[in-house]
Amino acid sequence: MRGAGPFTPPAAARRLADALTPRTAPTVLLGHSLGGVIALLTALARPSAVQALVISNTGPHTRDHGDNSLPERIRHQWTPQTRRAFLQACFAHEPPPALMRELERYLGELPAEALLEAVEGLRRIDLSHGLGELRCPVLIAHGELDRRRRVADAQRLAALIPGAELVLLPGGHTPMVDCAGAYNEALDTFLARHLRATQP
Incomplete structure (x- = not known):
């Protein structure tokens, strides 16, 4: 989010799809939260470039998102304390201190306008009627203690994606x-079944 933009999920997915086009090796996209939507959009835009998807803690839309006030906090109150509280809510258990420091540094350096564009762009997306076009193997590895994206979001994704595997x-x-x-373990099992077994 430090480049020229735009930073909406569809724009990010187009850039990623273009970057993947020249690759000849198998590509597995792992997408988490907002990144999960970007990964799904990328696979829909350029299916030949993505051999498998691993999606964590996102959903087909944000209507039931557990943090609907995030755009307003970014716009009006994106202080170090607010950013730390946002990050702490990402974990069910205390993360390693070094990781937390790095995440706080990263989030503090992101331009708030770019982050807001990405978050508001996410809230305009509904993939409910497009996910049925996915044909690559998809693993949905969902943390069931999530306070933002609940198990119901993962179940919606699994129901909409043909052959998707859901692991809580x-x-x-x-x-x-x-x-x-x-x-x-879930990732390794998935890759062994759908990707590694096909490699020479």
Whole structure:
């Protein structure tokens, strides 16, 4: 979000799809939260460039999002304290201090206008009628203790994506940190079944 933009999820997905086009090696996109929507949009825009998707803690739309006041906080009260509270809500368990410091630094350096454009852009998206076009294998690895994206969001995704696999993990909004072992096990099992077995 430090470049020229635009920073809406569809614009980010177009840039990612263009970047993936020259690749010849198998590409697995892992998308978390807002990044999950970008990964889904990328696979829909350029299906030949994406061999598999791993999506965590997002949904087809934001109508039931557990943090609907985020755009207003970014616009009017995006202080260090507000940013820290936002990050703390991403975890069901206390994250490693070094990671928290890095996340706070990263979030503090992001231009608020760019972040707001991305967040508001996310709230205009509804993928409910497009996800049925996905044909690559999809794993939905969802932290079931999430306070923003509940299990119902993951279940909606799984119902809309043909053949999607849903795995509920004992973590919050960021299961790859909260329960890294369970997340990695689900990821490894998925890759072994759908990607590695096909490689020479």
